[in-house]
Amino acid sequence: MTVTAYCSCSKCCGRHAAGYFASGEKAYWGGIAADWRLLPVGTKVEIQGFIGTFQVEDTGRVIRGARLDIWMPTHDEAKEFGCQRLWVARNNQ
């Protein structure tokens, strides 16, 4: 999937920059944005190169189809991550 990263700043989230995911949860490391038609909120996934499980908490206008957006605590980290093609698997545990 195409994987990008974002943070809670106004550059990434515009007027929605309140530090909360669309699910209502406070933003945390491990939360990701996805297309809820493909990966509904609450879906757990593993992402190539990362340890642990991520959970779909957020979505966005540009997050469509085979696309994930990983929440990161700082804008610099999100910017450095850029845009990568990574293997993503649903974690059904």
Ligand SMILES: [Zn+2]
């Ligand atoms: Zn940002």
